[in-house]
Amino acid sequence: MNGAQALIRTLAGCGVEVCFANPGTSEMHFVAALDTVPEMRGVLCLSEGVVTGAADGYGRMTGRPAAVLLHLGPGLGNGLANLHNARRAATPLLAVVGDHATYHKRLDAPLESDIESLARPVSVWVRRSLRADDVAADAVDAVAAACAPPGGVATLILPADVSWTDGAQPATPRPPRRPAPVPDEVTGSAAKALRSGEPCIILLGGAGLREPALDAASRVAVATGARLFGETFPARHERGAGIPAVERIAYLAEFAMAQLKGARHLILAGARYPVSFFAYPGLPGSLGPGGCEVHVLAEPGDDVARALATLAGAVAAGAAPAAQPAQRPALPGGDLTAETAAAVIGALLPEGAIVSDEAVTSSVFLPAATAGAPPHDWLTLTGGAIGQGLPLAAGAAIASPGRPVIALEADGSAMYTIQALWTYAREGLDITTVIFSNRKYAILAMELQRVGASAAAGEAARGLLDLSAPALDFTALATGMGVPASRATTAPEFAAQLGKALAEPGPHLIEAIIP
Numbered sequence: 001m002n003g004a005q006a007l008i009r010t011l012a013g014c015g016v017e018v019c020f021a022n023p024g025t026s027e028m029h030f031v032a033a034l035d036t037v038p039e040m041r042g043v044l045c046l047s048e049g050v051v052t053g054a055a056d057g058y059g060r061m062t063g064r065p066a067a068v069l070l071h072l073g074p075g076l077g078n079g080l081a082n083l084h085n086a087r088r089a090a091t092p093l094l095a096v097v098g099d100h101a102t103y104h105k106r107l108d109a110p111l112e113s114d115i116e117s118l119a120r121p122v123s124v125w126v127r128r129s130l131r132a133d134d135v136a137a138d139a140v141d142a143v144a145a146a147c148a149p150p151g152g153v154a155t156l157i158l159p160a161d162v163s164w165t166d167g168a169q170p171a172t173p174r175p176p177r178r179p180a181p182v183p184d185e186v187t188g189s190a191a192k193a194l195r196s197g198e199p200c201i202i203l204l205g206g207a208g209l210r211e212p213a214l215d216a217a218s219r220v221a222v223a224t225g226a227r228l229f230g231e232t233f234p235a236r237h238e239r240g241a242g243i244p245a246v247e248r249i250a251y252l253a254e255f256a257m258a259q260l261k262g263a264r265h266l267i268l269a270g271a272r273y274p275v276s277f278f279a280y281p282g283l284p285g286s287l288g289p290g291g292c293e294v295h296v297l298a299e300p301g302d303d304v305a306r307a308l309a310t311l312a313g314a315v316a317a318g319a320a321p322a323a324q325p326a327q328r329p330a331l332p333g334g335d336l337t338a339e340t341a342a343a344v345i346g347a348l349l350p351e352g353a354i355v356s357d358e359a360v361t362s363s364v365f366l367p368a369a370t371a372g373a374p375p376h377d378w379l380t381l382t383g384g385a386i387g388q389g390l391p392l393a394a395g396a397a398i399a400s401p402g403r404p405v406i407a408l409e410a411d412g413s414a415m416y417t418i419q420a421l422w423t424y425a426r427e428g429l430d431i432t433t434v435i436f437s438n439r440k441y442a443i444l445a446m447e448l449q450r451v452g453a454s455a456a457a458g459e460a461a462r463g464l465l466d467l468s469a470p471a472l473d474f475t476a477l478a479t480g481m482g483v484p485a486s487r488a489t490t491a492p493e494f495a496a497q498l499g500k501a502l503a504e505p506g507p508h509l510i511e512a513i514i515p
C-alpha cells in the first residue's frame, strides 16, 4: 500500500467519505488510489472555489468533514475565499494540498510556493506529511483537529513522493472530542440576569440555532420575557412551522442597534458579540447598547444546547416553547421583484428544504416570507466572501440525499463560482437555483452612499457596479453546463417555473429578472 492509499483508507475509516477535488500532477497517486478505496466518493469541481465551498456545505449538513483535494499553493489560493467562509462557519473540513516531491522542492520549479503561509490564516491545524509511514497518523490528527468543537479547517500538505512511496499502513480513527460542558456558575450567572427583572437579550449562534437548543432558548424567553435573536449570518439555522422563530440581527448597523436597544443584559449562546460588518464614518462598530452587561453563556465550541437546557431548567420550569405557526404567503400576481419572488418562494418552499442564501440585497424579504413554511434549514454567507452560495448548495445536496436544495443566488455573486452548475448536472443533484438578476452590484451602490463616497462618484464609479452590458444570460450559462433553465419576468411566470423545477428531480435554474 502506498501513502496515498493508506491516507484515503484512513480517512474513510474516520468517516470522511467524500472528496471534492480539482487535482493536478502532484496528486495523481491520490487520484489513482480512489479506485482502491470505494468508500471514498470523489467529486470533480471545475474550480477550487467550488471545491472548498462544496466541502463547507457538506460539513454544515453532516457535522463531519469532507476532504478537498487541491493542487499546490495556486490551487489552495483559488480556494481560499470559501475556506475563509468555512472558517467563519466553524465547519469541519479537511484540506489535502498536494505538493512537489520532498526532494524536488529545492529546485524551485514553477509551481513551488509557500503553502503553509497560504493555509495558516484559514486553518486550525496545518501539517506537512514527510514520510509515507507517517501520512496515515497525520490524517487521524487532521480529522481530529477538523472535528474539535466547534469545527475548523485542517490542512494536510501531501508531497508527491509521500503519496507514491510503498509500505504505508492505515491508522486507527480516534473518537471525536465532545463540546465542552458549561460550568454551573456560568449558567447560574445568566439565570441571575434573567431573574433580575432587567431587560435581557439572548443571542443565539452556531448550535444555538438548531434543535434542541432553539426549544430551550424559547422556553427561557417565554418564561422570563427575554428577547431572542440569532447571529446575522449563521452557518445553519433550523426554522419553519413548529420550530421557535428567531429573528436574526440585521446586517445594517443602524437596524441592529435598534434591535438591541434597551437591553441591560446580553447573553451569548454560541454567538459572538455583535459588531458592524464594516466601519462607517460616524457610526460605532460595537452594536450592543452602552452599559449592557455581556454574559458568555456558551462559546461556539461549548455544549450550547446543554447550557440552554440547564438554563431553561433553572428559569423556565414548566414553560413550553413558542412554536412558529404554519403560514405561507399567497402567490402574488403582477411584476417580478425581490419582494414578490420572496412571496413565491415562501408559498412553495418544500418540507425539509435546504436553502443556500446568497441572494444579497434580494434576500431582504426572504426571512419573513418563509418563516412559517414547513421546517427547513437556512445556510448563509458566514464570512462575507461572495461566490459561496452555488458551491455550498452542491455540498449540501451531496450530504443530504432526498432533501430538496434551493440555491437563492444574486447574479454578481453567482459569477464567481458559476462552474458549480456543471457539478450539479454531473452528479444529478436535486438543486433548484434561482438567480436574482438585477444586473448590478446593488449592495455596493448602497454602500457607496453609506461610507460617504457617493458625492465624488460619477460615471466611472457607477460603471464598476454595473452588470447590464453585456447582460449575463444565465439560461445559456446553465444549459451550457447541462442544467435545464428558464427565465421569469412576472410573478406568475416565476411561480409556475419554480413549482415545476421543485416537482422534477435533478438540477434546474430559473433566472428571475428583477429591477
Ligand SMILES: Cc1ncc(C[n+]2csc(CCOP(=O)(O)OP(=O)(O)O)c2C)c(N)n1
Binding pocket: 081, 359, 360, 361, 362, 384, 385, 386, 387, 410, 411, 412, 413, 414, 438, 440, 441, 442, 443, 444
Ligand atoms: C470575494 C469577494 N469579492 C468581492 C466582494 C465585494 N462585494 C460585496 S457584495 C458585491 C456585489 C454583490 O452583487 P450581487 O451578488 O449581484 O448582489 P446584489 O448586491 O446586486 O444584490 C461585491 C463585489 C466580496 N464581498 N467578496
